[in-house]
Amino acid sequence: MSINSTPTGTAAAFNYASLESPVIYHQGKIIKLGELLDTVDYLSTKIPAHQHILNLYEERYYFLLGFLLALKQQSISLFPSTITAHTLAQLHENYADILVLSDDSEIAAALDLKALLKGSTQQKSQTSHFPEISLQQTVAVIFTSGSTGQPTPYKKLWSDLVTTSHLLAEQFLLPEHSHHQLSALLATVPAQHMYGLETSIMMALQQGLLIHSSKPFFPQDISDCLADFQQYALQANTLINSILITTPLHLKACIKTGIDLSAVSLFISATAPLDRELAQQCEQDYSAQVKEIFGCTEVGSMAYRRTIKSQQWTVLEDISLDSGDEHNEVQINTTRSIKHFAFNDIVDVIDNKHFLLKGRKEDLVNQGGKRTSLAYLNHHLQSYDELVDACYYQDDSLSNSQDDSRLIAFVVLQTPLSEALSQPFSKQQLKKAQQQQSKQIRDYLKNKIEAVFLPKKIIYVPQLPRNSTGKLPLSQLKKLFLQNV
Amino acid sequence: MSFKKSSKKSSKKAVPQTAESKELENQTAQLIIDTLNLDIEISDIDPEDYLFGEGLALDSIDALELAMAITQQFGFQLRSDDSKNREIFRSLRTLSQHIAQNRN
Known part of the structure; x- marks a missing residue:
């Protein structure tokens, strides 16, 4: 497929050597391509085609079933940036005919594939046919949180996802991977976000890699999943090349707890820039390369670097950079369906293929790899009834790195707590009243925004x-913050 | 892993608390406060209250930070054993019981 012209034609959903190829390790068992396709076939006979599928599974096996079902039935997968009661209601308002796939009993009207598959006796056809997908087909709509309380949707064509998966494979996989050893992917990030989707699902399917179904959380969980791969390698008498798809937060936790990850042959990190010293230590402790992806929901993966070798980012082949205009807005041009996009971050363009990251724009918030804007958070905070004014503030002095500084909120109440309390009151009483008030505000926000963004x-x-x-200068907010801590 | 609240609040157990377990509970509370830079005191944490979701309203970033601190202080790795992770992180009491069982 040429990446320089509008893509036409079709591309396969996956490229495994045979129906016997291992696709995913799930619950102690390897699921081969043939069995996976039979299961998707079975599901497609049980589930009528829907326009949209909201696939909420954390376990990649069920996610993959839902994703392949959507491709087969030409449904559009919806990937919201957060799942709260509020965003779910918004989705149902804006999109017709949504099939919700989830094992979370708190989500209304969700279909659980686990329940559907329980006790089913699938025909072992071993000749499963899976259609090629038109490159122009919209296969997913992925959302950013937007800035006005309405999530902003971005359409992804099949060509967008296929192209990036091939460009990423060129950078991250050894060319001989399929001949001598099996590459296996383990990811600590969700499959529903662009980074996880492009690497742990699309790159895996397109390159015929083995996927681990789990999304490990603690360092020990990561180590346990890697052991699963090693055990399979022994049984199958093959060599496995384990790749960990993760974030700076998880890498830091692994290093700090001294967990043994020597089974990893490559670390891929994204969602926030990785500290160079951390990358250095990771490469040393685990004798494996650490590479980073720079990307965003709107465009997908855009650039890469090996952290210890280069501060500079190199953009992928289908992207070029425009040097900044008078507002210092740097634009990227791409053959992907989005065509043009202005960076969310402040960057220095070196040439049309290389840039340096200088920091996030003032409005951007990154908490443990999850992104949103201050405008979005302020919108929800200010909608709380009993306050006159309020704003979020991100203070960099609370943390070593600006990317994981936690969020605080300034709140001006209609009735100040000092007036609401009966006089005279002790400091302790005021503190208690503040704690209760803060709990109420957090409870209110909880239904609207994700937990990591609560103040x-x-x-x-x-x-x-x-x-x-009417604006709030950052310098004034900083002053206010320093007065109050 | 998910830190959603489980359906019911931990019922007060009839097991009497020893001075030793009370001390570890306080130590764990202090670890939480120090690690997460919380503006509260040990006495502000109800040992039976939720740590995540409700109560202290900690999130997944906090959980990783806590895991690092627990490993460094008590010398063992936390693991999300299927449904048990919710149990361990449910409250200060369950977390400190888990530490008591696993510390080196």
Whole structure:
């Protein structure tokens, strides 16, 4: 497929050597391509085609079944950035005929594939046919949180996902991988986000790699999953090349707890820039390369680097950079369906293929790899009834790295707590009242935004330092913060 | 892993608390406060209250930070054993019981 022209034609959903090829390790068992396709076949006879599929599974086996079912039935997979009661209601308002796939009993009207597959006796056809997918087909809609309370959708064509998976494979997989050893992917990130989708699902399917179904969380969980791969390698008498798809947060936890990850042959990190020293230590401790992907929901994976070798990022082949305009807005051009996009981050363009990352734009928030904007968070915070004014604030001095500094909120209440309490009151009583108030505000926000974006501290102030145009200068917020801690 | 609240609050167990377990509970509370830079005191944490979701409303980033601190202080690795992870992180009490069983 040429990447320089509008893609036409079709591309396969996967490229495994045979129906006997191992696709995914799930619950102590290897599922081969033939069995996987039989299961998708069975599901497609039980589940009528829907326009949209909301695939919420964390276990990649069930995610993969839902994803392949969507491809087979030409349904569009919806990937919201957060799952709260609020975002689910918004999705149902904006998209017709959504099939929700989930094993979470709290999600209304969800179909659980596990229940559907329990006790089913599938025909072993071993000749399963899976259609090629038109490159122009919209296969997914993936959302950013937007800035006004409405998530912003981005359509992904099959060509978008196929192209990036091939470009990533060129950078991250050894060319001889399929001949001598099996490459296996383990990911600590969700399959529903662009990074996880492009690497742990698309790259795996397109390159015929083995996937681990689990999304490990603690360092020990990662180590346990790697042991699963090693055990399979022994049984199958093959060599396995394990690749860990993860984030700076998880890498830091692995290093700090001294867990043994020597089974990993390559670490891929994304969602926030990786600290160079951490990468260095990781390469040393685990004798494996650490490479990073830079990307965003809107465009997908855009650039890569090996952290210890280069500060610079090199963009993927289908992307070129425009040097910044007078507003210092750097634009990327690409043959992907989005065509053009202005960076969310502040970057220095070196040439049309290389750039340096200088920091996040003031409005951008990154918490443990999850991104949103301050505008979005402020929108929800300010919608709380009993306050006059409020804003989020991200203070970099609380943390070593600006990317994981936690969020706080300034709140101006209609009735200040000091007036609401009966006089006289002790400091202790005021503190208790503040804790209760903060709990109420957090409970309110919980239904609207993801837990990592809840304010870690809420500071009650008589007013916010708005200037004559109503804006809140960062320098003034910093001052307010320092006065209150 | 998911830190959603489980359907019912941990029932008060009839097991009497020893001075030793009370001390470990306080130590664990202090570890949580220090690690997560919380603006509260040990006495502000109800040992039976949820750590995640409700109560202290900790999140997944906090959980990893806590895992690092627990490994460094008590010398063992946390593991999310299927449904048990919710049990371990349910409350200060369950977390400190888990530490008591696993510490080196």
